[in-house]
Amino acid sequence: MKTVSLLLTLASLAFSAFGAEERPILPHVDDPKIVAQIRDIPDNTSVLLPPYSLAGQGVDEWRKKWGYPPQRRDYCNKLAYAPDRRTGMYCGMNHGVPHRLNDAWEYHLGSNTWHLLFAPDDINFSDMMYSVKPGQWLYREEAIKWLGENVVVKDGYIQSKRGGMINGVHTWDGLTYDPVLKRMLWANVVGAIDNAHPKLLESVHLKKLEQQAGPFVRQLREEVNTNGKQGTRLWMYDPKESRWIMQIGPAPHPLLKEGGGSLTYVSDLKKTIWYSSCSEEWGMWAYDSEKNTWEDLKPNGGKAIYHDLGKTFPKREQQALYSSKHRKIVAVRGARTWWYDIDKNEWSVACDDEANAASDASTVFVYDSINDVFLLSQYKTKTLRAYRIEANKWETLAPQGAGVAGDGAGYFDPEANAFVIFQKGQKSMWVYRFKRATK
Numbered sequence: 443m444k445t446v447s448l449l450l451t452l453a454s455l456a457f458s459a460f461g462a463e464e465r466p467i468l469p470h471v472d473d474p475k476i477v478a479q480i481r482d483i484p485d486n487t488s489v490l491l492p493p494y495s496l497a498g499q500g501v502d503e504w505r506k507k508w509g510y511p512p513q514r515r516d517y518c519n520k521l522a523y524a525p526d527r528r529t530g531m532y533c534g535m536n537h538g539v540p541h542r543l544n545d546a547w548e549y550h551l552g553s554n555t556w557h558l559l560f561a562p563d564d565i566n567f568s569d570m571m572y573s574v575k576p577g578q579w580l581y582r583e584e585a586i587k588w589l590g591e592n593v594v595v596k597d598g599y600i601q602s603k604r605g606g607m608i609n610g611v612h613t614w615d616g617l618t619y620d621p622v623l624k625r626m627l628w629a630n631v632v633g634a635i636d637n638a639h640p641k642l643l644e645s646v647h648l649k650k651l652e653q654q655a656g657p658f659v660r661q662l663r664e665e666v667n668t669n670g671k672q673g674t675r676l677w678m679y680d681p682k683e684s685r686w687i688m689q690i691g692p693a694p695h696p697l698l699k700e701g702g703g704s705l706t707y708v709s710d711l712k713k714t715i716w717y718s719s720c721s722e723e724w725g726m727w728a729y730d731s732e733k734n735t736w737e738d739l740k741p742n743g744g745k746a747i748y749h750d751l752g753k754t755f756p757k758r759e760q761q762a763l764y765s766s767k768h769r770k771i772v773a774v775r776g777a778r779t780w781w782y783d784i785d786k787n788e789w790s791v792a793c794d795d796e797a798n799a800a801s802d803a804s805t806v807f808v809y810d811s812i813n814d815v816f817l818l819s820q821y822k823t824k825t826l827r828a829y830r831i832e833a834n835k836w837e838t839l840a841p842q843g844a845g846v847a848g849d850g851a852g853y854f855d856p857e858a859n860a861f862v863i864f865q866k867g868q869k870s871m872w873v874y875r876f877k878r879a880t881k
């Protein structure tokens with residue numbers, strides 16, 4: 443027992459494998475070989491790690507059903523870095539095939555391991571309905587049966603008995619991590635059966651379901667009317683509680699109903715910014731997780747974001763990240779780059795560069811906080827580009843080693859000083875270093 447206790451103590455100890463500073467107890471243990479490989483990456487060089495490992499309860503069953511996990515999902519190119527866990531957290535649902543799952547994952551770079559945090563409910567949401575003819579869909583009998591047996595109204599909102607959302611969609615750029623709340627935040631804005639807003643109980647999906655399963659839908663409405671609470675479609679995964687949680691709280695709050703928006707955690711405000719520039723929902727809100735309240739920011743004096751058409755404000759399907767050094771959010775879409783000044787509450791155009799084709803569907807955008815540089819990986823043009831706020835211009839990099847990454851999802855790990863991309867269809871993680879940290 444003494445030996446076991448000593449090993450556990452050492453495994454969770456207070457020293458970083460990437461540095462010598464003291465650090466808190468972490469959920470995962472580093473692999474010295476992987477750490478050494480990452481530590482030795484030279485400037486402007488990328489490497490491919492050995493095939494990653496898998497861990498977590500239910501991962502074997504996941505693999506039997508769907509193949510090698512976790513699989514990059516359509517329009518889900520962003521991992522949210524969790525500094526207290528030293529991991530990149532990931533979720534999201536495909537456009538259709540092969541699956542739409544309410545699972546949650548995290549990747550630990552130090553051990554090169556993907557961990558399944560929340561095994562999906564035993565239903566493929568993309569297979570719930572089938573086409574009778576163009577424009578007409580019906581729910582499958584087995585889906586109706588599953589919904590009747592597994593959907594509950596608990597804690598004020600509709601969820602599965604295991605705590606998962608009932609259907610959903612991509613993350614787009616609507617994914618971040620709140621280090622105060624210690625949860626991954628996902629704007630699950632479209633497709634779910636939920637009661638975030640009263641009108642959602644009259645949604646097209648629910649009305650279609652009512653035609654086939656009237657008693658179930660009517661009972662669901664009754665339970666919501668009795669026990670339901672107001673909230674938003676901001677879903678949060680809590681690793682400590684091992685469950686999904688929908689944000690519940692009074693108005694005012696954003697609609698959170700249109701895709702192509704951004705969630706950006708702003709450390710200097712200790713708030714998460716929701717930005718949307720869609721025709722059905724445009725605006726900018728700040729979520730304070732400590733107070734569980736939303737604030738309508740109304741940037742640029744309340745100017746209409748959608749009608750601006752990308753001149754002053756970022757267009758839909760932008761990608762956005764925050765720089766604490768400059769107290770600015772930088773957003774990219776297409777050839778254009780924008781700044782948001784958190785002190786002035788103001789957006790402005792920074793620059794245009796035709797070599798950029800930024801989109802949350804096809805590019806990976808990160809902020810290298812160690813070197814104060816934004817990096818944009820573009821698999822379609824096979825380019826890796828870099829941008830600095832002070833210079834306000836982009837440059838094309840020519841990474842040595844493994845070259846430019848393929849299609850995938852990624853994040854920046856400041857602990858390792860590494861840009862990490864999970865490539866679609868690949869079992870090896872792509873890791874890039876812009877420049878070694880100077881002491």
